[in-house]
């Protein structure tokens with residue numbers, strides 16, 4: 001089932017690799033279709049992954065289709081889908097620059113217009129929660145910002161969105177802004193971008209950025 005979604009989910013996983021957000025088997029994406037979740041299988045390296053490997057689970061985590069075990073992070077994804085009905089896709093990575101902030105237990109403050117544009121504020125940091133349980137999902141939703149991005153303490157990154165395309169974009173840009181923040185910090189003492197300017201940029205970007213349909 002879900003052949004088209006499998007292909008889109010596969011391409012999204014390939015993008016995680018392309019943008020250096022994951023290594024070998026780490027990270028995962030899930031997508032909600034009707035009342036089911038399609039998610040990466042556990043421990044399958046990206047170069048071995050195929051569209052048919054994705055596992056269909058219900059919202060309680062029962063495997064509906066697939067002959068592989070779903071990701072160890074499935075409980076985290078499911079917790080988010082159960083508590084945020086607006087979410088259609090969840091991405092988790094250990095993308096290195098953003099994860100460095102997560103390991104330091106720091107939020108990622110707004111230094112750049114790029115962060116203001118896409119995220120509209122700092123990227124919050126969760127309390128520590130153990131892998132493989134709902135606790136990460138719970139900790140993430142407690143502090144998640146309006147743009148659906150959060151740093152997982154001592155761990156990595158979690159982003160949510162309406163669909164795969166939107167969520168993937170956030171995962172890629174989060175790593176980019178974390179990288180530039182890291183570089184700026186190594187070169188000097190960057191100042192935070194003004195809060196009202198950040199809000200203005202976010203609103204403008206959400207209204208005007210990208211291609212609008214021609215009539």
Ligand SMILES: [Zn+2]
Nearest residue numbers: 093094155156
């Ligand atoms: Zn992880």
